[in-house]
Amino acid sequence: MPEVPIRPHEVTAAEVVPGDLFALTSEDAAERRWHVVTHTLPVSPEVIRVTLRPPLGGVDHEEDLRRERTVTVAGRRVDVDAVPLVEPESLEGADFRDGDRLTVLRAVDPLATEVTYVRRWGAWHRDTTESADAEAASDAEVRRWAHDAARDGTVVRHEPRPAREARAAGPRRVVVTGLGAVTPLGVGTGELWDGLLEGRHGIRELTDPEFDGLPVRTAGTVPVDPASLLPRQAARRMNRAAQFAVLAAREAWADAGYAAGGTRESGLDPERVGVSLGAILGDASVLVGGDRKLRERGARGVSPLTTPMTVPSQAASQVSLDLHITGEARTVTSACASGTEAIGQAVDRIRYGRVDVALAGGAEAVITPAIMASFAAMRALAEGDPSSGSPSRPFAKDRDGFVNGEGAGVLVLESEEHARARGARIYCEAAGWGLSADAYHVAAPDPSGDGIALALRRAVRDAGGEVADVVHVNAHATATVDGDLAEARALRGVLGVQDVPVTALKGHLGHLQGAAGGVEAVAAVLTLHHGTVPPTVGCGEVDDGVELDVVRDAPRPLPDTGDLVLSNSFGFGGHNAVLALRRVS
DSSP, X not given: OOSOOOOOEEEEGGGOOTTEEEESSHXXXXXXXXXXXXXXXXXXXXXXXXXEEOTTSBOOEEEEEETTOEXXXXXXXXXXXXXXXXXXOOOTTOOOOTTOEEEEEETTOTTOXXXXXXXXXXXXXXXXXXXXXXXXXXXHHHHHHHHTHHHHTEEEEEEOOOOXXXXXXXXXXXXXXXEEEEETTEESHHHHHHHHHHTOOOEEEOOSGGGTTOSOOEEEXXXXXXXXXXXXXXXXXSOHHHHHHHHHHHHHHHHTTOOTTOTTTTTOOGXXXXXXXXXXSSBHHXXXXXXXXXXXXXXXXXXXXXXXXXSTTHHHHHHHHHHTOOSEEEEEOBTBTHHHHHHHHXXXXXXXXXXXXXXXXXXXXXXXXXXXXXXXXXXXXXOSOGGGSOSOOTTBTTOOOBOBBEEEEEEEEEEHHHHHHTTOOOOEXXXXXXXXXXXXXXXXXXXXXXXXXXXXXXXXXXXTOOGGGEEEEEEOOOSOXXXXXXHHHHHHHHHTTSOOEEXXXXXXXXXXXXXXXXXXXXXXXXXXXXXXXXXXXXXXXXOTTTOSEEOOSSXXXXXXXXXXXXXXXXXXXXXXXXXXXXXXX
């Protein structure tokens, strides 16, 4: 429409020509009910027929007017060819759904604007951010609007909510940019990696009097008091597992190139960063200590921090507090598979855009007399003098059980575009992961290894790879007879006859429970990064039933014929989790 003011004035019907903006009466003009004259035709010497169309589009109708009849025109000419012919839409049989949209245009008013309605909760609401006071319309009213559109000079259009096929969103690639660890080999990934390559172990005798009388008194303990490495006030409010987690997270954060202090100091949106940590119990000693104080001193002797320091989620919450991470702080509890599953869940959170950065891994501190006694009663603990070599002997013919341990391992995961945009050093790709359940026994593994094999295949498939791409496996291998054989059977069944180098770290560290997957994932990342496979400590002679290429005695170069490394974790109750890491060129 040309930007010319509408100035109504009266003329006779005989003076009307195509292009006039026309109203039959002055009342119609006052109500802005205008039509464009698209055609005129003499019907007789006294009568002229005019064809009219709403100026913003619509259907035509005709009026027979006596030539001397007075009508109103707007003093404005319209390009007839530019006025669309719009056929009315019938909505009598339309199937309305919430999410549908409806547009209504009063086409007879040259100055009108289109009004949109959205169907929500079974009624049609005007789509406006200015006010929610407008009365909703029913389905029956909407159908009536469409039915009367031609008569009222309106155009009504129904836009059904798009019906899309369900399909997965395009996932983002996830990479590892930072590593942190607190283990029986020491504090830091440097101590861990050096100890692995040198074949050292961190298993020690428990000398505290509270362990007196236990049938087994050896464990993989962290050689440094973690509280001494943290501010005193902060350390008092953390259980031992949370202290491990915070130290490992700080190291991983700095290793990834972020500023000390956390998200704000690093210029990150804290809502786009998450924490995902695995734990079985977290720190069992807090609850044990609280019970002891209750018995010795009464109710007043129990600290008010006992409850918040007992929950397994304390490690994740303390990491989020320490680094000011508000995106999420999740805790995964799936027995000894907890750390690996926590990493896998973080991979998915980044893949599908929930967060851009995540600290993921596991933390555990469960070396207490009751737990040690329980494991001993199950006849699951290894016996032996740590001073003469590791009592934990994964895959070995003379293995006789696992060694309880503690610590934390944390990875910084990022979407690849986020990492490359800031010029981060990338260790490898966190390419995929797999889960399964044995559904076999409350504690013992399925001897067939079928559940483990399913998790292995799922991890390779999730990584978009093939079994032939696997160049190394960091095995769970707790040094229990049944567990090692089930894992070996699964690996042989999935990998086939190819000799993939396999290593197990529990001879170095003991079994770190919920933290095992996090620490072993750190080691697997370092294996890819350095191109070196660490040896398996304690395995003097491989069990005849294992039939794997177990790396022993000395480190071995990582094969260059593929690009996937698998890190396995399996837990009581049949929890199986496998992480797939890919070499980045």
